[in-house]
Amino acid sequence: xxxxxxxxxxxxxxxxxxxxxxxxxxxxxxxxxxxxxxxxxxxxxxxxxxxxxxxxxxxxxxxxxxxxxxxxxxxxxxxxxxxxxxxxxxxxxxxxxxxxxxxxxxxxxxxxxxxxxxxxxxxxxxxxxxxxxxxxxxxxxxxxxxxxxxxxxxxxxxxxxxxxxxxxxxxxxxxxxxxxxxxxxxxxxxxxxxxxxxxxxxxxxxxxxxxxxxxxxxxxxxxxxxxxxxxxxxxxxxxxxxxxxxxxxxxxxxxxxxxxxxxxxxxxxxxxxxxxxxxxxxxxxxxxx
DNA sequence: CCACGGCCTGATTC
DNA sequence: AGAATCAGGCCGT
Numbered sequence: 603x604x605x606x607x608x609x610x611x612x613x614x615x616x617x618x619x620x621x622x623x624x625x626x627x628x629x630x631x632x633x634x635x636x637x638x639x640x641x642x643x644x645x646x647x648x649x650x651x652x653x654x655x656x657x658x659x660x661x662x663x664x665x666x667x668x669x670x671x672x673x674x675x676x677x678x679x680x681x682x683x684x685x686x687x688x689x690x691x692x693x694x695x696x697x698x699x700x701x702x703x704x705x706x707x708x709x710x711x712x713x714x715x716x717x718x719x720x721x722x723x724x725x726x727x728x729x730x731x732x733x734x735x736x737x738x739x740x741x742x743x744x745x746x747x748x749x750x751x752x753x754x755x756x757x758x759x760x761x762x763x764x765x766x767x768x769x770x771x772x773x774x775x776x777x778x779x780x781x782x783x784x785x786x787x788x789x790x791x792x793x794x795x796x797x798x799x800x801x802x803x804x805x806x807x808x809x810x811x812x813x814x815x816x817x818x819x820x821x822x823x824x825x826x827x828x829x830x831x832x833x834x835x836x837x838x839x840x841x842x843x844x845x846x847x848x849x850x851x852x853x854x855x856x857x858x859x860x861x862x863x864x865x866x867x868x869x870x871x872x873x874x875x876x877x878x879x880x881x882x883x884x885x886x887x888x889x890x891x
Numbered sequence: 892c893c894a895c896g897g898c899c900t901g902a903t904t905c
Numbered sequence: 906a907g908a909a910t911c912a913g914g915c916c917g918t
Contacts, residue, residue: 722912722914723915724899724913724914726901726911728902729902776898776899777899778899815915818914818915819913836913839914856892856893
């Protein structure tokens with residue numbers, strides 16, 4: 603039986619845990635008071651940020667690796683100040699960075715990330731979260747940390763076995779077919795996600811878009827949020843609006859041309875730039891800031 | 892290459 | 906109230 607452990611990390615990088623975990627890149631974190639509960643590499647962890655210190659509690663099966671696991675998950679090796687200096691080149695981006703300083707791109711598990719963004723099609727964040735939680739509850743392994751229970755994310759094999767109709771019962775709608783078929787292909791080994799990390803952007807993207815339910819946007823999300831492609835630049839409705847309104851004087855560009863434009867403006871950190879624009883635009887009109 | 896409609900579902904808007 | 910519309914798209918025509 604795993605025993606609960608508690609550690610404290612000194613963070614020497616800008617980190618805004620709340621913005622990072624609530625910026626729509628990961629869908630299964632839940633806030634309880636000051637603590638965020640979630641699953642990282644099959645370990646249930648609770649996080650509380652106190653300035654430059656991150657308090658961590660976990661029922662970890664590998665306590666000696668917990669710190670490195672979290673440093674990896676939050677990409678603490680990214681030099682955020684260096685990244686800011688590359689992309690902070692106009693007033694809009696400057697405002698976004700000022701507002702959400704410490705918002706980081708995560709390095710998530712590619713399989714869970716893929717399913718999450720397949721589920722994102724024509725949906726919204728609360729609903730995507732509900733779908734992902736339902737999938738984990740139904741097919742994952744239970745994990746417990748004091749009185750809190752969550753689940754590991756089920757393997758491709760498990761979801762392939764579950765099948766489309768069972769996933770439809772979890773309210774995935776038309777996305778159930780995509781998730782089931784993608785699970786089959788990954789489970790069969792026809793597509794291997796982890797090695798995509800070491801391929802160039804374009805090659806990795808072609809593999810991902812060969813999966814059902816994965817187009818340009820979903821592929822870019824998976825590449826950025828789980829496969830180390832910081833130049834991947836997912837353009838969703840929000841980012842498109844932000845771009846057209848703030849940078850393109852209302853002009854309409856197709857997906858590929860927006861990518862080209864973004865790479866020219868923000869270079870290899872276009873993905874980070876995109877995340878700040880997304881967050882800024884999405885929260886622009888919200889009462890709750 | 893672009894345009895369009897359909898697709899599950901639930902919340903919000905009209 | 907009940908009908909449209911919208912929500913971090915994808916796919917087929």
